[in-house]
Amino acid sequence: MPSIKQNPAAPPLPDFRNFGVMLRILLGVNLLALAAALVQSAGINETVGRYVDLAAWVQPLLLLDLAVFAGLRDVLRRIDPQIGRVVVVGLTVISAVVLLDFWRFLGFDEGGWPRMVRVVVLAGATAGTMLFYFSLRARAFSPALAEARLQALTARIRPHFLFNSLNAVLSLIRTDPRRAENTLEELAELFRALMRDHRDLLPLADEIALCRQYLDVEKLRLGDRLNVEWEIVDVPADLKVPPLMLQPLLENAVYHGIEPSGDMGTIRVRFARNGDELHIDLANPCFQGSDRQHGNRMALNNIRERLALHYDLEARLEAREETGADGRREYLVKIVLPCRSSKS
Amino acid sequence: MMAGPTLSVLIVDDEAPARARLRDLLADIAAEVPNAVVGEAADGLLAVRALEAHPVDVALIDIRMPRMDGIELARHLGRLEHPPAIVFVTAYDGYAVQAFELNAVDYLVKPVRAQRLAAALQKVRHSRPVSPEVLAGLQQGARSHLSCHERGRLLLIPVPDILYLRADLKYVTARTANREFLLDESLTHLEEEFSERFIRLHRSVLAAKDAIVGFEKNAAEDAETQWQALLRNVPEKLPVSRRQWPLVKSYAKRLSS
Numbered sequence: 001m002p003s004i005k006q007n008p009a010a011p012p013l014p015d016f017r018n019f020g021v022m023l024r025i026l027l028g029v030n031l032l033a034l035a036a037a038l039v040q041s042a043g044i045n046e047t048v049g050r051y052v053d054l055a056a057w058v059q060p061l062l063l064l065d066l067a068v069f070a071g072l073r074d075v076l077r078r079i080d081p082q083i084g085r086v087v088v089v090g091l092t093v094i095s096a097v098v099l100l101d102f103w104r105f106l107g108f109d110e111g112g113w114p115r116m117v118r119v120v121v122l123a124g125a126t127a128g129t130m131l132f133y134f135s136l137r138a139r140a141f142s143p144a145l146a147e148a149r150l151q152a153l154t155a156r157i158r159p160h161f162l163f164n165s166l167n168a169v170l171s172l173i174r175t176d177p178r179r180a181e182n183t184l185e186e187l188a189e190l191f192r193a194l195m196r197d198h199r200d201l202l203p204l205a206d207e208i209a210l211c212r213q214y215l216d217v218e219k220l221r222l223g224d225r226l227n228v229e230w231e232i233v234d235v236p237a238d239l240k241v242p243p244l245m246l247q248p249l250l251e252n253a254v255y256h257g258i259e260p261s262g263d264m265g266t267i268r269v270r271f272a273r274n275g276d277e278l279h280i281d282l283a284n285p286c287f288q289g290s291d292r293q294h295g296n297r298m299a300l301n302n303i304r305e306r307l308a309l310h311y312d313l314e315a316r317l318e319a320r321e322e323t324g325a326d327g328r329r330e331y332l333v334k335i336v337l338p339c340r341s342s343k344s
Numbered sequence: 345m346m347a348g349p350t351l352s353v354l355i356v357d358d359e360a361p362a363r364a365r366l367r368d369l370l371a372d373i374a375a376e377v378p379n380a381v382v383g384e385a386a387d388g389l390l391a392v393r394a395l396e397a398h399p400v401d402v403a404l405i406d407i408r409m410p411r412m413d414g415i416e417l418a419r420h421l422g423r424l425e426h427p428p429a430i431v432f433v434t435a436y437d438g439y440a441v442q443a444f445e446l447n448a449v450d451y452l453v454k455p456v457r458a459q460r461l462a463a464a465l466q467k468v469r470h471s472r473p474v475s476p477e478v479l480a481g482l483q484q485g486a487r488s489h490l491s492c493h494e495r496g497r498l499l500l501i502p503v504p505d506i507l508y509l510r511a512d513l514k515y516v517t518a519r520t521a522n523r524e525f526l527l528d529e530s531l532t533h534l535e536e537e538f539s540e541r542f543i544r545l546h547r548s549v550l551a552a553k554d555a556i557v558g559f560e561k562n563a564a565e566d567a568e569t570q571w572q573a574l575l576r577n578v579p580e581k582l583p584v585s586r587r588q589w590p591l592v593k594s595y596a597k598r599l600s601s
Contacts, residue, residue, distance in 0.1 A: 159436040160408075164359070167435065167454040171365035221359045262358065262387050262410040 011138030013076050013084045016069040020312030025066060028130050033058050061099050065092055089127045096123035158251060168221045183220055186213045201240035211246050218254050226258050231270040239278065239339055242310050248299045249282050249333055256296060257284030257331060278339035286321055286329035314338045350378040351465060354428065356391040357406035366404055366456065373462040388412030392420060392498055399426040402468050407434040412488050419479045420491040424498055429468040447478045486537045490518060492525045501525055507555040507575050508582060509534055511548040521577040543595055545573055546585040559596065
């Protein structure tokens with residue numbers, strides 16, 4: 001399970017099945033190869049040729065190792081990170097030696113001890129460099145920093161919502177004490193969720209329950225003006241997502257899409273699984289001249305950043321305005337998350 | 345006890361629970377500040393209608409409302425024959441609260457407390473209304489409506505309906521697809537406030553950008569206005585001055601491209 005809860009002393013090994021990690025390894029190693037080519041060559045014209053030669057060596061090894069590490073990811077993450085690092089460097093070196101011998105067998109390389117030692121040192125150094133890069137990167141997103149960012153997001157619940165909700169509850173106490181009780185309980189749940197530790201992934205079902213609670217409270221204030229359509233298709237019940245990913249988006253949708261209109265408005269939320277991806281679409285009516293720009297972009301950036309912390313390049317968030325089928329302007333937010341079975 | 349004559353009150357808020365809460369509180373403080381809620385309105389337009397039918401002493405106005413915000417409503421109400429005293433109510437709006445403090449405009453924060461409400465109502469009896477200039481300063485962005493008097497009524501004209509604005513000797517005329525309205529405004533101020541919506545064609549004419557459908561040469565040998573703008577839904581052709589023509593032309597080009 002990808003998590004950003006890390007022990008600062010020894011950041012865990014990267015998730016070798018994460019597309020972003022693979023891409024970083026591919027690019028990083030090739031950059032090193034390019035640098036090596038530049039060092040070896042006399043002029044810039046020669047560099048390209050050298051790099052092509054090197055790449056022909058590096059690429060098969062790189063792909064082989066990526067496949068091996070992806071296969072061993074769960075084993076590697078279970079053992080101590082320091083031992084894991086040694087294992088990764090060791091496997092790289094062994095695979096480099098095996099590959100060299102394979103080339104020799106095919107007649108592409110003359111083999112011999114000096115060449116063997118050179119390959120061992122180069123492969124080991126490259127693997128070490130990449131691991132060092134990943135641990136630096138993990139440290140850069142270290143708990144303190146990540147937590148500060150997550151806390152900043154937590155504070156994003158609008159004071160506007162809090163005070164309006166309290167006001168609505170106060171109005172109920174005399175006429176409908178039972179409903180007032182329920183609403184206060186729901187508010188308490190909401191704030192408990194908001195003040196929780198935000199670093200771990202939570203089941204999607206919990207996030208949806210939280211959103212429903214939030215919408216219940218808003219419904220009290222806005223009455224029939226707020227209409228929400230949920231569509232949940234084939235979503236694994238135990239799928240885990242970053243906490244408070246959806247609620248701020250719904251809050252935005254209510255603030256910018258429902259409140260500025262005196263009429264009924266509909267927010268549509270759709271979850272659908274598409275192979276290994278979970279697609280979440282959120283649509284709300286859109287009003288010209290509403291003050292959406294600033295606050296909204298901040299919330300979107302916050303969520304985008306948290307998705308990056310949890311999933312690297314494998315998750316994305318897009319937002320755009322669109323004219324719907326009935327000619328009305330709609331604001332759409334689309335989130336795509338990796339959706340693996342959660343046994344890992 | 346400072347009980348004076350009964351204050352009549354109108355509550356303007358788009359959220360029903362918020363209106364109910366104010367109603368409860370007003371009933372609670374009735375002994376201290378005699379008052380009677382004579383109406384409730386869910387938005388600015390309904391509030392104007394309600395006040396025309398029944399003038400009141402005090403209007404409690406929520407700031408963030410759909411269609412027309414509370415500040416704009418207060419500006420329009422200022423033009424009524426018997427304008428009510430206004431107490432603004434807001435849940436949370438950092439900007440508005442700061443501006444109120446700066447201009448010493450009285451306001452209440454939600455959830456409103458009975459004592460604060462009583463104090464605000466007491467004060468309202470004696471204080472002078474907030475000046476139109478201060479209200480204009482509090483407004484964020486452009487108004488959604490313009491207002492004018494006609495035979496004792498306050499008419500609200502939705503800005504998107506206005507095709508053009510034309511200054512005559514004393515008044516500004518606003519033209520919609522159906523009719524004209526006489527406004528007590530200055531064309532320069534309107535141009536500033538609605539610069540996104542209107543473009544100046546002539547010293548005395550602003551036209552809605554989205555209403556312009558084309559231009560044609562003026563057949564008459566008139567020195568000042570060689571070109572005329574054609575607007576949708578109205579037969580009139582509006583003069584484009586020589587000075588404004590380059591700007592208007594470049595705008596039209598951007599439009600057609």
